[in-house]
Amino acid sequence: MRKKLSKVLMKGNEAIGEGAVRAGCRYFFGYPITPQSELPHYLAKRLPEENGVYLQSESETSAINMVYGAAGAGSRVMTSSSGPGISLMQEGISYIAGAELPCVIVNMMRGGPGLGNIAPAQSDYLQAVKGGGHGDYFVVCIAPASVQEIIDFMYDAFDIADKYFTPVMVLADGILGQMMEPVEFKENQEMELPEKPWAANGKRGRESKNIINSLYIVPEDLEEHNFKLKDKYSIIEEKEQRWEEYYTEDAELVLTAFGTSARVCKAVVDKARQEGLAVGLIRPIMVWPFPQKAFDKVIHSAKQFLTVEMNTGQMVEDVKLAVAGRRPVYFTGRPGGMLPIANDIFEEVKKLMSGGAE
């Protein structure tokens, strides 16, 4: 049991750093980019206190390959970036998925495409949940919506990475990174980290060598490896779906939103309920695996769905797959670093509930 301690005020980006350290992460490799800078600043101070290593790499390409090496050597390791840097990491993430190494990657999403801007956005949803790099793989994606959740989810992120030998992405946006909220830390206990007998850290008397590899030159062998990965992803899809339900039991219109847009949507649900409208919210906490089960659960009362995102419509594709044609699915969103406004969404909700979608 971890005992609760008193609350402290913390910025989201720093909370990621502190959460990671408390979850046993001792290695961080990264390259500067806004809007996640407070995280490397924090870890540059914090990791040496724990005999860990903070290293600023020459690029995100290098950072993710340093992560590959450090993860292969058996450590808990993390990197963090935003849009353009995450794109540069995709080849490395694919290798990490192929070699089945555990690590955590933070994406503090900003506006795109291209250089876009540094304002908060949810523009990388599809890149995050559909693999992102080359080859046949998925990355577990966790989407906190508060600074407290960041702290709590860092433990989960590292645990899931180790449990399933997989990269885990923490998908958040610049608002969450900059936001200051009171958080509660659990008492720091000695963490029991899993043994990693597969790690390539020198044979040291081991009978045979360990090899970290994603190359399977014989097609039959790669096919077998691909099916093995697929089986793993199926288990993750079955066991790790996570979501929050907010007034969904009797909801006729179900909003779907994650992260910062979910916070806006909660205000919309509150307002709708005050006016007697049966509106609820499904907030995916895991965006991969996507919470299919949440949609099966509400489908009996739900008449329609409205997805709200800080982009031009990405997660709405997964909502449509989850609803599977059983009900209409609508979308509203603001890209480019603009925030969806509760009043605007509420107007949309009223229009839909009065049958005025078309």
Add this chain to the structure above:
Amino acid sequence: MKKVFTRPESFNDIPMHYCPGCTHGIIHRLVAETIDELNMVDRAIGVAPVGCSVFIYNYIDCDMYQASHGRAPAVATGVKRVVPDGVVFTYQGDGDMAAIGTAEIVHAAARGENITVIFVNNAVYAMTGGQMAPTTLMGQKTTTTPHGRESDANGYPVKMAEMLSTLDGSSYISRVSVHDPKNINKAKKSIKKAFEVQMENKGFTMVEVLSICPTNWGLSPKESVKWLDENMIPYYPLGEYKVPAEV
């Protein structure tokens, strides 16, 4: 009778996939001999990216990483930071290190990363079919320079040993060749020295090894050896470019 030559213990006894006459196998053996002689098979950790030597993890009997194209120095950095008492080396081709991986190698050297890089310069991209490499000589014919490398279109070959030896973080930098027994012996000494410098935590070490590729050069192994001697060595002079003070 005294045994003068034997397979190094850390060299797995399995058939190699290299073409007849290819000198990759010799360079592998020199690394394995060094691992044996420095008694470090339990601490040695190798990183090899793509290229003809991608299967080195099958041949050398220590812990190994297969890395993406050009990124071995970054992977080795991650490994070494977690395992500071490991003896970490990369084994990279010239396309890998002198083109796609220049940022990684330059910054590993600049950081003085305590690793050893074995850089195999065969003047072509061998694995992908003999295309021009950054180290391809002026006038040299490759599948992508059918009329020979010309400066107008392709610029000039990159001299990695010279370039890296200018960095303060690098500690031991040399260029050797394996085209004849005398040079093989010298190469072995240099590789061993590089590992020793790493084991003394003196910083970044690299041995550039000139190597033949009969298949993509379109020459017999014998002709290849001659071609290396007459063409590569004049452009890529052999020797130690940087040696730490006390070694």
